[in-house]
Amino acid sequence: MATSDPVYLRVVEDIRRQITDGTLPPGAPIPSRAQLTRKYQVGETAARHALRVLAGEGLIIGRVGSGHYVRQRPDLTPLHRWRFLDHPAPFAADLQSQGRRVTWDWHSEPVEAGPVIARRLRLPESTMLTRTRYVYRGDGKPLQLATSYELREFAPHTDDERRSVVARLYAHGVKITEIVESVHTRVPRPAESDALDLAAGVHVLHVERTHWAGDRPVETSDIVIPGDRFRVMYSMPV
């Protein structure tokens, strides 16, 4: 705008425009630091900063040794961690710190993908998937519903495999390059109210998470957490 706009902004705005208008589609490589300095006639510092800003906005993702790429869902801000309103600790850590027992409930019977999951995994609706369900419990009451879906060949067998999706898929030769999370609050569905034993009017936080290997979604999960006890808050990795 002004006569003396920061130099790095020129780079940021140009690349941002190319991503939002589709010139650079999801997965497309962004020029490297060295290339940017030549292309925009800026110093390396400005080029680095521009890349960091774009990564902070969730438009691109940097992969060490490889380069920067347009994220699969540049429209969704990456979630770094979220917090309870009256609790400084991140949610996952919070569960542990309160000494709540976590039980694993794994369903190995294959299920049909269905329209929602099929769209997220780019598969035909009739594809048979493995459904893994974790139910976190504390004081005997369910605290969270988490269901993940993946191809049967990736199904976990040991408890260790159940713990880390990334490590398990890596063992199958599938390398997770990106995790996309979409978070919002909403009214719980009847089935969720039932399962979580919710009082009327209580909201839930809904997290949709998809693991990508390159341009291919390979695993997706839904987490439903009851509560008006927190607000969704984001903290960006810098």
Added chain:
Amino acid sequence: MATSDPVYLRVVEDIRRQITDGTLPPGAPIPSRAQLTRKYQVGETAARHALRVLAGEGLIIGRVGSGHYVRQRPDLTPLHRWRFLDHPAPFAADLQSQGRRVTWDWHSEPVEAGPVIARRLRLPESTMLTRTRYVYRGDGKPLQLATSYELREFAPHTDDERRSVVARLYAHGVKITEIVESVHTRVPRPAESDALDLAAGVHVLHVERTHWAGDRPVETSDIVIPGDRFRVMYSMPV
């Protein structure tokens, strides 16, 4: 964790701990770049990066020429902009770009603060405040309810003054040093459903915004925007 943790993390973790455990209260000054390099025996680059990361987490705020300070609400992530799900433009810009008429509806009759607003402004409940209400309309239907409260002496008189809170208060010798926003989605209250003519089951986005001058809150506002058309998303300034 590992043997070779980044240097800047030591600084980040130490300051973060001091903020979360109350050693550094809201408003407290953070050591400057030069002081950090001496105190932690790190380079200036590491010190700067540490400050940037903490600012990115919403724990501290940098003021040019003055220094870095603990934010008044380090528990709330600062909102940079938010987006529609199916719209790349930020919300405010979006309204303008769609050519929607914005009407100003300013109530000069003083109102009592009441418990919620009084707590946010740290005033007695009986304090008489000026209530300024903006109602954005498009196609004749209300699009957004925004109500802001402030001391009567700061009341706006011209349309220009109504536009910028920061500029108006500055004219009164009150300098805004920080803006704290808390955002969440929820079920609309009956009065809001009425005013915004909402269908049953439609959620609203609720933004609570407070302007701070030093350690004193001087103006606060509530914005209620209807819609399941968007998700709350944050993009941190880096």
Added chain:
DNA sequence: ATTGCAAAGTTGGGGCTCCAGCCGTCATCG
């Protein structure tokens, strides 16, 4: 006592450089 001003300190933008560790590719060797 009040005003004005200069000096010192601080942030944010920017430049340059070096290096470890990682990734891909390509050529060479068994």
Added chain:
DNA sequence: CGATGACGGCTGGAGCCCCAACTTTGCAAT
């Protein structure tokens, strides 16, 4: 023909430096 290893490119961490713009402070002059 397949495996191995070397090499170049890339990111992220880190160091040092310079400067403009801004704030704060303290001193000096009115």
